[in-house]
Amino acid sequence: MANKVLAILNSKAPYSSTFGKDSLDIALIFGSYEQGVSLFFQGEGVFQLIPNQDGQQLSMKDYLKTFSAFEFYDIEDIYVCLESLQERKLSNAFHIEKVNILPAKEFAAKLKQHDCILRF
Amino acid sequence: MANKVLAILNSKAPYSSTFGKDSLDIALIFGSYEQGVSLFFQGEGVFQLIPNQDGQQLSMKDYLKTFSAFEFYDIEDIYVCLESLQERKLSNAFHIEKVNILPAKEFAAKLKQHDCILRF
Amino acid sequence: MNKLAVIITSPPSSNLSVTAIEYVEAALAMQIDIVGVFFYQDGVMHANSYVDIPSDEYQANAKWLTLKNKFKLPLHLCATAASKRGLCIDETIKPDSQLSNIDNAFAVSGLGELVELTNYADRVVQF
Amino acid sequence: MNKLAVIITSPPSSNLSVTAIEYVEAALAMQIDIVGVFFYQDGVMHANSYVDIPSDEYQANAKWLTLKNKFKLPLHLCATAASKRGLCIDETIKPDSQLSNIDNAFAVSGLGELVELTNYADRVVQF
Amino acid sequence: MATLHLVRKSAFNSQELLQCCQVLTSLDILILIDDGCYNLNHDLLADIKEIISVKHIKVIKHHAAARGQYVPKDIERISMSDLVSLTFETENVITWQ
């Protein structure tokens, strides 16, 4: 039986709520169970990817650093919505490698290929 | 010594969160202690005032019905932001009487007269 | 038969939980096979037996107990999310002890359980 | 002397609470007279002694205890908000009993206390 | 591939409906639920009608009624049971909350 493939749509900025961390925990569990998981970033969620962040200044354990472990967990499908970047005047510089920038239409097509879509 | 006068700025729609009810509880306590309290409605908060609502259909105790007790608690200064109504294409029909519709500039002037401003 | 998994992330104090429970009740009434309900984020508060909502307001926690008893609905609690929100995930304390505040209708689980539910269900709905 | 009252509505799991605590610490360091901190809505979770945050993360609940002990900072808990969120507001259970999950640094109060604080303080800040 | 979109928030105060609109495709179904019912009167709904047929926009009947929201005749009012059925008539679900 084919395993279901999970998409997680990240929609919140990284620090003020626990959504980003809660979403990451799910992604890593699916990765460690060798279940396919793809990550999508849209809206405020794109702030999870920008460079030069430092959660330690907020007295937090900075969970964004764990993003660099995605490859280790075979999490390789990472997509960010072009329109969300543009709305926020953000460039294509990210703190992790291999992020795919897609226009909304292609972003949607990729997203909808998944059996299960969770949004955080 | 003059008592402080409290303004409560209501900014959330009535049912999906507890903010409206939490705000009302504060207003009624201030009223029952005979402390001045004024109520302001802006943004999504204006949905707390529109007619024909019925929280019982959501299996809730409908706290909006308690708004009719404001006069009993000497809560008589009730202001709603005109721009917030217009953005939502709402008329000047409300489920309580004596609501003052003010353009943002006058709404701001009234609000800022208060010693303490809480926003819910 | 259609298999459904439900993820609850809203707290019992929110009317969003009423929507989730009405959805689950409707599914059960339609003979949908609900393979499990997973409580995550603020949703874990549904398992807190100390939650005390005035009797004339909606009793979300009691509703889950009723559904569990009537339909053998599996209720899974994310342990990590729960311990951050004041549920007593102490393995030395048994769920039926006076010291535990976790309703014994709930199974303390990890996110691994969510992997299982997702694999097993035909649809996963988040509330 | 400047008198300040603070209202906390964010839960300990949120970084918004770190901001609130840093603000209170800065005020205390500047000799501001904090007449009281009032915990309302999800803020009441700061008083839950069962909240268990991993040791390498920010310990908001422990911070309040330290501030209380060092500065005699009055910490008031809204009883109604607390009982809806799983804090054990049972008058037959003493705060120091094993059955209570309310940190004894916190005074269980009602909204009447907020009226007092608002009257007494020169400024009220909400976090 | 049809996706079922559950929109639980008002577009007057948050981006959920806009983000949903960005990933909406012609066969999808949009459900206005909880505070999503306020979107019945939001301009974005006109843009959405250009992507999906108005028959594919539905509102939870008692959620709109509780909020005093007028439902235009061309938008179907559905029950929770209808929503459960739609969950299995589409391929996947996104909850916009």
Next chain:
Amino acid sequence: MATLHLVRKSAFNSQELLQCCQVLTSLDILILIDDGCYNLNHDLLADIKEIISVKHIKVIKHHAAARGQYVPKDIERISMSDLVSLTFETENVITWQ
């Protein structure tokens, strides 16, 4: 009467900054704090500069730095102690969260 406004949310996803802008008057002080720091790059800040002097717009230094947000030179970066002082230099406070 000067009011101190604490804006804790991003205008890219919610209406707090807009609502603050609606009640802002010329002597007020605006603090960008927590996710409010993302507003440093929002167009609405230009509208705000037409109401209050840019000297009256301040950002919590470590909150902007933690979020990787560039702070323009004309906007003052302040500490929590500065914020406490401002609390007593103004007449009242509104927290936009």
